[in-house]
Amino acid sequence: MALELRVINTIEAVDADAWDACAAGHPFVQHAFLKALETSGALGADRGVLPRHILLMDATHGLVACAPAMLKWGTLREYGPEVHWLRAGLDAGFFKWPKFQVGVPFFPVTGRKLLVRRGFAETPLRAALIKGLLQLGQRAEQQSVLNILHIDNATARLCQGQGALVAGERHSMWTNTGFNDWADYVAQLHKRKRYQLHKERRQAEAHGLAFRVLKSFELTDEILTxxxxxxxxxxxRYGGTPWLPAPIYEAIARLMPLDALLMGYFDGARFVAGNLQLCAAAEQTLYILQASEMTKLDSMQLDLICYRPIEYALEHGIGKLDSGLVAKHKQHRGWQSAPVYHAHWFFNDELKALAQQHLN
Structure with missing residues (x-):
């Protein structure tokens, strides 16, 4: 198959249906989500992230494979092992911005990053995407590395076969291993964890607030604000600032009316605490995003992050939850730790040798 490699500087330069035919329902790489990042002001030169999405076109100019890619510079807000070699490379003078990477800007979510249109052979086209990415990275003199972030084991093995140095981290996941409902799940917990769950649920409900689950189209401007x-x-509270601008959530709600939901506690119509989530129906997976709490209340976030998503998943036939970076409070409440991988190709031998010390 004769293929043409193209690079686009905005997701709006490619047909949404053609892109989504490759995305296979994964919400974070859908055309609408990437458009929400752009239109909300989350991306741009002033934010240190510029889209450089990769397209593979066949002889009829149809899109057969693609990858969400970007040029990134000026910030060490990285996930997992990247931050260590980045800092060392900058200090030693072996690394200079920008960094060429494939992934979802600002969101450390596991999933498809090398996207292939349904009905086409995945392995050769994903290999072709890697080859094209490497050619682009090597062609640009100022770029010293190519990253593909937050990938599964199969993709990591494919990248390793193409010469990548693979490293990993662990994320918090929950998988339904055969529970019929919430009561069934709670009953199988160790008595200590079961006691802890009941205690923290009582504490959360003692605040007298109403728990609600709202779909994107039900989210008003006031709730999103x-x-x-x-x-x-x-x-x-933890000494940080939001990574994303306020308009991103309105853009997600508007552009993805059926893919996002908000689990939260409300005082009448007033939002008090909750978290936004994206649903990948094809994968039966729910992705839990940033926590929000107008007032710190006992056990509220523990209930919203650790318990309510599992209860919702069991009620709606969702088999898997992904809450991102691993944390002890999740592991102590029934969540598992699962490996997530990153692939690295270094175009500078000195940087590669330095990075290997940290990635190994």
Whole structure:
């Protein structure tokens, strides 16, 4: 198959249906989500991230494979092992911005990154995407590395076969291993964890708030404004600031009306605490995003992050939950730790040797 490699600087330069035929229902690489990042101001030169999406076209100019890619520079807000070799490379003078990477900007979510249109052979086209990415990376003199972030084991093995140095980290996951419902799940917990669950649920419900699950199209401007403010307060509580601008959540709600939902506690119509989630129906997976809490309340976030998503998943036939980076409070409440991988190709031998010390 004769293939043409193209690079686009905005997701709007490619037909949404053609791109989504490759995305296979994964919400974070859908055309609408990438468009939400662009139109909300989350991406841009002032944000240190510029889209450089990769397209593979066949002889009829149809899209057969693609990858969400970007040029990134000026920030060490990285996930997992990347931050260590980045910092060392900058200090030693072996690494200079920008960094060429494939993944979802600002979201450390596991899933498809080398996307192939349904009905086409995946392995050769994913290999062709890697080859094209490497050619682009090597062609640009200022780029010293190519990363593909947050991939599964099969993709990591494919990348390793193409000369990548593979490293990993662990994320918090929950998988339904045969539970019929919430009561069935709670009954099988160790008595200590079962006691802890009941205690923390009582504490969360003692605040007298109503728990609700809202779809994207039910989210008003007022709720989204309060959600962002609550997220800002959570970040501030731990000495940080939000990574994303406020309009991103309105853009997700508007562009993805059936893919996003908000689990939260409300005082009447007023939002108090919750988290936004994206659903991958084809994968039966729910992805849990940033926590938000207008006022710190006992056990509220533990209930919203650790328990409510599992209960919702069991009620709606969702088999898997992904809450991103691993954390002890999740592991202590029934969540598992699962490996996630990153692939690296270094175009600078000195940087490669330095990175190997950290990645190994």
């Amino acid at each position: 309060d959600y962002y403010e609550g997220h800002r307060r959570v970040c501030e």
